[in-house]
Amino acid sequence: MARQCELCKKTTRTAVKLKKLRGKYNPTQKKRQKPNLKKIEIDKGIKIRVCMKCAKTLAKNNVKLPS
Template identity: 45%
Template sequence: MFCVLCFMEKVCAICKKKSSMGRTLVKLRGKYNPTSKKRKYPNLQWVRLASGKRVLACAKCIKRLSRV
């Protein structure tokens, strides 16, 4: 048995949304305060399409599919 997520990319199958780099900004007046970068991932969920295939889709695409 193998892990399915280990071999899959963390990308939405519908809109191709993937992770992005963000940073935290700490506002201290006149102080040097280095902050590190943080990777932000999309909210991916397993969804079954009308064809019966299971794909990883982001929450925005799931909302869009439910409206159609």
């Protein structure tokens, strides 16, 4: 199972990490940014993996989340 939100399909991204030395930016390796995922239970026994942005939206719309 991939590290992916099941609602909005948010997944890992690659970002360039810049290092400044003597006023110039030098190329460095790419880093992987992962989404902040959390398993929540929607109905009895049904658990899904969602990002925190979607979890906050579900909580705002009165979907019960475990505390």
